[in-house]
Amino acid sequence: MPEPPATDEETRPLGQRLFDNVFLLLIVGIVVMAVIYTGWGLFEVTTLPPATLP
Amino acid sequence: MSAADFRTCPVTSLKIDPRGELLVKANAVVAVVSLLIGAIAAVLLVLTRWQAVHLLPAEWFYRILGVHGMSMLIFFIIFFEMAVLIFASTALLNARMVTPKLGWTAFALMLGGAVMVEVIMWAGKADVLFTSYVPLKADPLYYLGIILFAVGALLVCGLFFANLVVAKREQTYSGSLPLVVYGAVTAAIIAVITLLHGAAIYIPTFLWSLGLMEVDPQIYRLIWWGLGHSSQQINVAAMVAIWYMLGALTIGAVVLNEKISRSAFVLYILFISMASAHHLLVDPGMGSAWKIVNTSYFMYMAVLASMIHGFTVPAGMELGQRLRGIGTGLFGWLKQAPWGDPGFSSLVFSVVVFGFVGGITGVTIGTEQINIIVHNTLRVPGHFHATVVSGTAMAFMGATYYLIPLVFQRKVAFWGLAKIQPYLFAGGMFIFVMSMTFAGTFGVPRRHWDISFSQAPFDVAFNPAVDVLLAFVxxxxxxxATGAFIFVAIAVKSVFFGEPIGTLVPGVAVRGLPQGITSPPRHAPDVDRRNEELHAPGQGWLGPAPGTMVLVFIFLAAFIVYFFVNWKVLSFVWKIG
Structure with a gap:
């Protein structure tokens, strides 16, 4: 019995499939910014000890 | 929607959904109106900072500075980007606009918000500059206007993704998204990141302006710059997408390597937004590790992406020309390029000034140590006028010269002026940017009404050269600004009173139509053989695009020299031992 033809999903390399996944890129883009810039920055600001007055 | 409802573009053969096209037109028109307001404000500002003229009183200077920032950096740019997103997700994919009504709702929100902000600013109820740093307080309607605008823009981003999903489901394209659309995807993702930060800070600030809650100034700065700087990174992604589009339309540029270009766009998605930290480099609340990681665009990955695009775009242009046998020697391909096509000249000026001036200065002054001799001087606006104005706005203008015939189906009015407009705008901006940068090197502060400190109890003596530099600014x-006004006149006349493009005969030049439309660059039938010859080992170590390789080495040399000169200058003020 002949094998069914490979679908577009199967023939595309993994890297291309990842790059083509727009919503994955959207989520990863938001998470990277939220963790490295926003989350880390908020942690730095909110854990800052109060300055002591002279 | 049936196939009969689509219009077929006579130049590109793309199927165009008229409902999406109408939204593109509406957003583009409002973008141009915003540009006009911003340009008028720019004239008033430069005539004030020119000490010999000093046109506006202090109160109006700061008011107009806010108007200029919002009109240019937010309204002009983002309305145009919304047009790009709708155009890319419909016309470039032969796809339909999914929910036009929602598109018009989004447009109405954006327009209503923008009008509200403009009215409040001109009325003097929001003299808080572009950044509106807390505790500077504006009228609550100012913040509400920005929130409405941001919600509208976020809706358009959602529509963009919805259009992509439907286009894929209805198989209007096969395989991966075209590279230009991929650039638009990048812009849309960065826009979502940006607008989420905008919502996270403007909603509390709106409530604070009503007296309902407190906002911490340092947290405001942190989150606000997630909006303020990232919004300019949407520009970068949209601009690069336009570079690829204009390269293909004007000069038949080829894509050197899809993987490389797409990887560079993904690097933007991952790392470019965190450059927001550049604005917090002198804030004492943030640690060095946070500053260095973020301002390095996570160890310069996004800078690498820009340098990739900065190479692949001109190299693609060079290879495209050589494949058609145009030009000999290192730069014959460039010499024989269509310099009278305003789309092409805009593209070249955008790439060159963005890379050589905006890119090099941006990476250098974003270095934590060097930033201390740059912070809050005119070098900062010198840098971002090279990126946002000479880069993005120039690219958007170039795209407009093609959108007028392709989308509005009109000839470009005042064709003689249109051909010189990019030279005027780019030339003026180059003088402006370089003068501003040098004035900043002498320590001239940015956002300052009067550097002579005429009413202050102290005096600051600047080098006399500063007066000359500010005159050149x-x-x-x-x-x-003259170039911008000409552009607005051309756009308005073409769109509202322009002559229809009529029937096109390939190869026959028509006044008012760029060469890329009347004579689209086509490959010769033996393009594969030519390609093999260009890639043969005997071509030499500079490869198939030797001219671009030489430009790359010049760029890297300029980058190295500028970077180390700044370290040397820093050593003068920061003596050790």
Missing amino acids: ALGGLIA
Whole structure:
């Protein structure tokens, strides 16, 4: 019995499939910014000890 | 929607959904109106910073500075980007606009918000500059206007993704998204990141302006810059997408390597937004590790992406020309390029000034140590006028010269002026940017009404050269503003009163139509053989695009020299031992 033809999903390399996944890129883009810039920055600001007055 | 409802573009053969096209037109028109307001404000500002003229009183200077920032950096740019997103997700994919009504709702929100902000600013109820740093307080309607605008823009981003999903489901394209659309995807993702930060800070600030809650100034700065700087990174992604589009349309540029270009766009998605930290480099609340990681665009990955695009775009242009046998020697391909096509000249000026001036200065002054001799001087606006104005706005203008015939189906009015407009705008901006940068090197502060400190109890003596440099800032600004006004006149006349393009005969030049439309660059039938010859080992170590390789080495040399000169200058003020 002949094998069914490979679908577009199967023939595309993994890297291309990842790059083509727009919503994955959207989520990863938001998470990277939220963790490295926003989350880390908020942690730095909110854990800052109060300055002591002279 | 049936196939009969689509219009077929006579130049590109793309199927165009008229409902999406109408939204593109509406957003583009409002973008141009915003540009006009911003340009008028720019003239008033440069005539004030020119000490010999000093046009506006202090109160109006700061008010107009806010108007200029919002009109240019937010309204002009983002309305145009919304047009790009709708155009890319419909016309470039032969796809339909999914929910036009929602598109018009989003447009109405954006327009309503923008009008509200403009009215409040001109009325003097929001003299808080572009950044509106807390505790500077504006009228609550100012913040509400920005929130409405941001919600509208976020809706358009959602529509963009919805259009992509439907286009894929209805198989209007096969395989991966075209590269230009991929650039638009990048812009849309960065826009979502940006607008989420905008919502996270403007909603509390709106409530604070009503007296309902407190906002911490340092947290405001942190989150606000997630909006303020990232919004300019949407520009970068949209601009690069336009570079690829204009390269293909004007000169038949080829894509050197899809993987490389797409990887560079993904690097933007991952790392470019965190450059927001550049604005917090002197804030004592943030640690060095946070500053260095973020301002390095996570160890310069996004800078690498820009340098990739900065190479692949001109190299693609060079290879495209060589494949058609145009030009000999290192730069014959460039010499024989269509310099009278305003789309092409805009593209070249955008790439060159963005890379050589905006890119090099941005990476250098974003270095934590060097930033201390740059912070809050005119070098900062010198940098971002090279990126946002000479880069993005120039690219958007170039795209407009093609959108007028392709989308509005009109000839470009005042064709003679259109051909010189990019030269005028780019030339003026170059004088403006370089003068501003050098004035900043002498320590001239940015956002400052009067550097002579005429009413202050102290005096700051600047080098006398500063007066000359500020005069050149004004001169360059006035030339560039003239270019902007000409662009607005061309756009308005073409769109509302322009002559229809009529029937096109391939190869026959028509006044008012760029060469890329009347004579689209086509490959010769033996393109594969030519390609093999260009890639043969005997071509030499510079490869198939030797001219671009030489330009790359010049760029890297300029980058190295500028970077180390700044370290040397830093050593003068920061003596050790």
